[in-house]
Amino acid sequence: xxxxxxxxxxxxxxxxxxxxxxxxxxxxxxxxxxxxxGTVYRNLGILEQEGQIRKLEMPGAPARYDxxxxxxxxxxxxxxxxIQDAAMPPTLLEELAREQGVTLTGYDLKLYHICPAxxxx
Ligand SMILES: [Zn+2]
Ligand SMILES: [Zn+2]
Numbered sequence: 001x002x003x004x005x006x007x008x009x010x011x012x013x014x015x016x017x018x019x020x021x022x023x024x025x026x027x028x029x030x031x032x033x034x035x036x037x038g039t040v041y042r043n044l045g046i047l048e049q050e051g052q053i054r055k056l057e058m059p060g061a062p063a064r065y066d067x068x069x070x071x072x073x074x075x076x077x078x079x080x081x082x083i084q085d086a087a088m089p090p091t092l093l094e095e096l097a098r099e100q101g102v103t104l105t106g107y108d109l110k111l112y113h114i115c116p117a118x119x120x121x
Contacts, residue, residue, distance in 0.1 A: 078114060
């Protein structure tokens, strides 16, 4: 891994935040001022292709990057866009699969709320 990619990877894995490419660029640029925006975007693409990180497509908003590679649900604030990992009842997927009569091969579950900082609970 190049030094640039190592830095970008460490920013994503160091914290549970699900940052956008722009936020990752700002943090990386602080540590390595020579780093160009295009380099950050390119390396995010490579890390995603290699399966080191996951890219979360956000409808109507910039994609975010996740250090947790296994599928898991997300809790998203509708006001500020803050994303947290959410816990899921262990049998939920089995129940959904049984209900549909299918074998699930994956999922993408987003739960929306208003976070406490935005006046919700
Ligand atoms: Zn919020
Ligand atoms: Zn996540």
